[in-house]
Amino acid sequence: QVQLLESGGGLVQAGGSLRLSCAASGRTFSNYLMGWFRQTLGKEREFVASITNSGGSTYYADSVKSRFTISRDNAKNTMYLQMNSLKPEDTAVYYCAARPGWGPPPTDSHLYTYWGQGTQVTVSP
Numbered sequence: 001q002v003q004l005l006e007s008g009g010g011l012v013q014a015g016g017s018l019r020l021s022c023a024a025s026g027r028t029f030s031n032y033l034m035g036w037f038r039q040t041l042g043k044e045r046e047f048v049a050s051i052t053n054s055g056g057s058t059y060y061a062d063s064v065k066s067r068f069t070i071s072r073d074n075a076k077n078t079m080y081l082q083m084n085s086l087k088p089e090d091t092a093v094y095y096c097a098a099r100p101g102w103g104p105p106p107t108d109s110h111l112y113t114y115w116g117q118g119t120q121v122t123v124s125p
Helices: none
Strands: 002-007 010-013 018-026 032-039 046-051 058-060 068-073 078-083 092-100 119-124
Touching: 002 092, 018 032, 018 092, 018 119, 032 068, 032 078, 046 068, 046 078, 058 068
Parallel strands: 010 119
Antiparallel strands: 002 018, 018 078, 032 046, 032 092, 046 058, 068 078, 092 119
């Protein structure tokens, strides 16, 4: 199995930027499809972005497209989420997730096997 640890969350003003990291340990990182999800109190976990094993293809929720960029460095066993032009509605706990296998990374959170503990992102108006 793989262990995931997010970092990089914090408090930022609207229009600002943050970069989240997800460090993986355990099995071969490149064997996993990866994704970022977010959740606010009382709501379902929401897809943000996902990336294929090699990093060659990326997918985004419409709400973050053109503002967020997902990437991964398989040599460092780390995935990133660069968040620009942040809005108050981006406030949430952000989770990274891993799914063993290949092919298009799913947008359904239930299809991911491993999860990090989450990192809080708060965007003030």
